[in-house]
Amino acid sequence: DAGVTQSPTHLIKTRGQQVTLRCSPKSGHDTVSWYQQALGQGPQFIFQYYEEEERQRGNFPDRFSGHQFPNYSSELNVNALLLGDSALYLCASSLDRGWDTIYFGEGSWLTVV
Amino acid sequence: AQKITQTQPGMFVQEKEAVTLDCTYDTSDPSYGLFWYKQPSSGEMIFLIYQGSYDQQNATEGRYSLNFQKARKSANLVISASQLGDSAMYFCAMREGYYGGSQGNLIFGKGTKLSVKP
Numbered sequence: 736d737a738g739v740t741q742s743p744t745h746l747i748k749t750r751g752q753q754v755t756l757r758c759s760p761k762s763g764h765d766t767v768s769w770y771q772q773a774l775g776q777g778p779q780f781i782f783q784y785y786e787e788e789e790r791q792r793g794n795f796p797d798r799f800s801g802h803q804f805p806n807y808s809s810e811l812n813v814n815a816l817l818l819g820d821s822a823l824y825l826c827a828s829s830l831d832r833g834w835d836t837i838y839f840g841e842g843s844w845l846t847v848v
Numbered sequence: 849a850q851k852i853t854q855t856q857p858g859m860f861v862q863e864k865e866a867v868t869l870d871c872t873y874d875t876s877d878p879s880y881g882l883f884w885y886k887q888p889s890s891g892e893m894i895f896l897i898y899q900g901s902y903d904q905q906n907a908t909e910g911r912y913s914l915n916f917q918k919a920r921k922s923a924n925l926v927i928s929a930s931q932l933g934d935s936a937m938y939f940c941a942m943r944e945g946y947y948g949g950s951q952g953n954l955i956f957g958k959g960t961k962l963s964v965k966p
Contacts, residue, residue, distance in 0.1 A: 768953060777852075777939055777956030778893070791953055823891050827954070835881060835900065837943070837954060839893035 737762055739828045739840035747846045748816050756811040756843045760828030764836075766790075767809040769801060772823040772842075784809050785831055813845075821847045851875065852940055852957035859962050861930045868915070869925040869960045871940030880944045882923040883954065884914065887937040896938075899923060927962075935964045 740759045748754050760767050766785045770778035780793035784803035803809045807828075813820055823844050829837045853872045861867035873882065884896040899907045899914045907914040915924040927934060937959045944952040 770954075777941075777958050778954070780953040780955070783953060793953065825891075825893055827893075835898040837883065838895055839885070841890065841892040844891065 739826055739838050741826050741840035741843050743843060744841065745844045747848060750816055750818060750847055752816050753812065753814045754816060754845060756824050757808065758826030758840060759808045761838050764828040764830055765807050766829045766831050767803055767807065768827040768829070769809070769811045770825040770827065772825060774822070778825055781811070816847045818847050821845060851955045852942055854940055854957035854960050856960045859960055861962065861964055863932060863964055863966050864929055866926060866928045867930055867962065869938050869962065871923045871925065871957060873921050873923060873942050875942065875944055877944045880942055882914070882916070883941040883943070884912070884925045885939045885941065887939060887959070893939070897925065930964045932964050932966060935962060937961050
């Protein structure tokens with residue numbers, strides 16, 4: 736049973752560029768959430784997708800956008816990258832009705848130079 | 849105000865001994881869930897244990913147990929018989945509210961770095 740998979744694992748981008756991160760949820764899960772984890776901090780919620788729609792959003796600017804596909808996989812897009820966007824981006828998958836089932840992927844390490 | 853507080857930035861424990869990692873939370877929602885995750889240096893957030901606000905008994909998963917004291921709003925993680933591989937960051941997280949089918953997102957503490965000494 737495949738867990739949550741994310742790609743790419745590491746990437747380096749230049750300020751002003753755009754980046755797309757990808758996530759495939761755990762088999763059977765229908766809800767995908769994205770988190771940003773800056774160095775030395777706990778993860779911060781970006782947004783959540785369910786049934787291909789953004790259902791909840793944290794305190795992040797519109798430069799952060801996403802998408803969920805019919806197979807439940809998801810993308811996180813960040814436009815006009817800033818140095819402060821350098822972080823570990825974590826994808827979490829869960830069941831809409833699964834109160835206690837939230838699993839994370841290995842994350843994508845983004846460095847903005 | 850912080851919703852999840854982990855007061856121990858770093859902890860040391862001797863191999864094979866037990867260790868308790870502290871977590872207090874703040875919510876007015878009667879329905880919530882508490883999670884503990886382990887994060888090695890590789891970055892992956894590994895689920896350890898879950899406790900629901902209405903659960904009568906403390907959760908246990910192998911060497912992990914959650915000391916849930918609802919009146920004190922604490923959810924401490926106890927790791928028994930520590931192993932060298934337990935060295936990692938540990939995060940406490942809370943999920944609030946599950947009304948109308950809407951999932952609450954996870955709110956994390958700042959984490960505790962556990963180091964297991966041989």
